[in-house]
Amino acid sequence: MEYLSPEGLRLDGRRPMEMRQLRAEIGVVPKADGSAVFEMGNTKVIAAVYGPREVENKTHQMNDQALVRCEYSMANFSTGDRTRKPKGDRRSTEISLVIRQTMEACIITHLLPRSQIDIFVQVLQADGGTRSACINAATLALSDAGIPMHDLVTSCSAGYLKSTPFLDLNYVEDSAGGPDVTVGFLPKLDKVTLLQMDSKLPIGILEEVMLLAIEGCKAVAGYIREVLLENTKQLEYRRGG
């Protein structure tokens, strides 16, 4: 498989440092307090946020901050083969935990004591980078719900194949067996909240790949900010403000 052609093009025609096309939509689930759909190339995820609301299980209630719960699942039709167990399996549990920790660090929980915030993310179409797309969708949904946050959390993945760092791997490139570094980043505060990697990578190369992923996160942040501002303007316009 030729992951990088002699002309310097990847399998889908991108350059190594090129991201896939981004598309986002807010308010897609009217019943939820906040919701969003986020697409990175062919990967499409939907996020819905409920909260802040009363804690269901009083034993988990925290008197000084909000309880953040997150559930990640993949739709049966999201991958090529029909998935056997879309949630409850180890991978989904792990990703749920990762997304929860990333978002919890960013939400200003002490402003909403004794309450619960539920984040549900579901992958509708999986083509690599589902973790990142879920975090980006969750950020949009939380912002749509009006939940106070320190900054927008954006996420992007990067890999290393044929001695070249690749930005935003798709499923085929991810399955190549090379490393897959996922970064969660707060763009305005310039802080990394998530750093995960699969497979192996020489330690000297890690920084280069991580910085490339951070550049991807900054690009996602710019796009997310545009979408949020446009959405708010539309709502104000409809309200007659």
Add this chain to the structure above:
Amino acid sequence: MKTKDEERMVTPGEILGKASEMRPGRGAYAVAETGDVYASLTGRLSWLPPRPDSPDQRPIVEITGHKAHGVVPEPGSIVIARVKKVMAKMASADIMCVDEKSVREKFTGIIRQQDVRATEIDKVDIHSSFRAGDIVRASVLSLGDARAYYLSTAKNELGVVSAAESTTGATMIPISWTEMQCPLSGQIEPRKVAKV
């Protein structure tokens, strides 16, 4: 008051200015290390002038989002609640409105025997003050314990606002500050009536 970019729209994480020049209000927060004020919500920026008597004369920066959040009872706010259960030493009620807004999901409040009225608080008979189903106006004393807010009706204008008579179900008319009468049956029932 600032006039430049006064009404612009912001997203979470954007820097609004220095903490030395402005005070973060709703939707903004300050970081001590950098001394900057950041936005925490998506919405429109607005400036509020400082209170003339406060020692801190910095203007307050606020961000109004487009989603309205349900209102939450605060100590000191006046609430309208429906009495759920009357027990020996307290009455429990569901808070339905806070100040002038109705809540999204109901909150639980309790009115203890000593908080029903201002005088002779140890001689209060809860069953002669409230019955299940009464609508009361109360003030929030405190956030209470994990289960319920603590409410008080110990003022003239607080107490039962509307009650139904137990047999006919008709809305009763207050005849004194301790009694209400049913217009259909003439029955008089004791309540802690609010002076409307």
